[in-house]
Amino acid sequence: MAPIYSRVNDLSNSTWSKTLLDEPLLTGRPTKHIGNKNKEGDEATKVLQLVCNEIDKLEFSGTHHPYYTRPLLEAACQNAYKVVDEILYRSPEAIQSTDKSGYDIIQLAIIHRSDKIYKRIYDTGERKNLYRTVEDSSKNNILHLAARLAPSHELNRRRCAALQLQHELQWREEVKKHIYPTYITRENIFKETPDMVFSREHEQLVKEGENWMKTTAESCSITAALIATIMFAAAITVPGGNRQETGIPMFTNNVAFIIFAVSDAISLFASSTALLVFLTILTARFAENDFLVSLPIRMLIGLVALLLSTIVMMVAFSATLFLVFCHKKLWMIAPICVLAFIPIGFTTTFWLI
Missing domain, CATH: 1.25.40.20 (Ankyrin repeat-containing domain)
Structure with a gap:
């Protein structure tokens, strides 16, 4: 003043x-x-x-x-x-x-x-x-x-x-x-x-913006590829295994298995989307006007997709944990949800700050 x-x-x-x-x-x-x-x-x-x-x-x-x-x-x-x-x-x-x-x-x-x-x-x-x-x-x-x-x-x-x-x-x-x-x-x-x-x-700010975009896209691409690999492997080797006669998963009629299957699919699709979006950023021309709408929109879509895939991956893991190790003990849902919320909460908070 x-x-x-x-x-x-x-x-x-x-x-x-x-x-x-x-x-x-x-x-x-x-x-x-x-x-x-x-x-x-x-x-x-x-x-x-x-x-x-x-x-x-x-x-x-x-x-x-x-x-x-x-x-x-x-x-x-x-x-x-x-x-x-x-x-x-x-x-x-x-x-x-x-x-x-x-x-x-x-x-x-x-x-x-x-x-x-x-x-x-x-x-x-x-x-x-x-x-x-x-x-x-x-x-x-x-x-x-x-x-x-x-x-x-x-x-x-x-x-x-x-x-x-x-x-x-x-x-x-x-x-x-x-x-x-x-x-x-x-x-x-x-x-x-x-x-x-x-x-x-x-001129210098454009170079710094390009370096930040590429560095962030590269780091997030690695994470998205890792999540996609994990969720693809989890989809093939479903928890509980398959029946030898029919090949149908053992827990098909279980609610926890349905949650796992839906979460696994969403996480796989979201991580794949994020990976492709980040690849489009890495191959962009990085002209001045691209930073107005095009590049920020791509980065936003990629980060949201990556965050979604991470959150849904934790949901799929929690469903698998309850399905395989808790043996229908409903009281175990509470500690699993609390533990799953910790990384989700920290990740969401840090990205929004």
């Missing part, structure tokens, strides 16, 4: 200013005085309104209060949309504020991936048509700015390079919707189109 309101330091002799700068209410960090997020949000809103009330009491010259300039620009960089809403409500002219590089809040929001601020200002602002054509000193339009690599703190919100690149592509597509078609291929003073800027800025 301190960076947002550092310009209010001139008011340090007042009590509210000292309290605001000492308490990190607007940073989202837990404090000793706030027990939950809702209360924290209410306190932050009160402090924000208190600061704005004190600023409004000060005299100024120009179209808007100078003390609103830096907080507004900093809020645009940090996606603090409540701060932007409050300042623009009190001083609509503050939307004209620019930083040392000449960027206004919509340009800063695009550069720093502040999606909430971008959508609010662009969808409701009277300067919508101006934003479609606005350019900086290097003749970069807003699509050029969206093509730049996101700040590291924004990239680190995604767990891997592939998802980071996907988010970058999604952001470019979002900005592209709100720009005139002629500006999509317009060059800046360096003779670069927005697509050229994106390729240059994200």
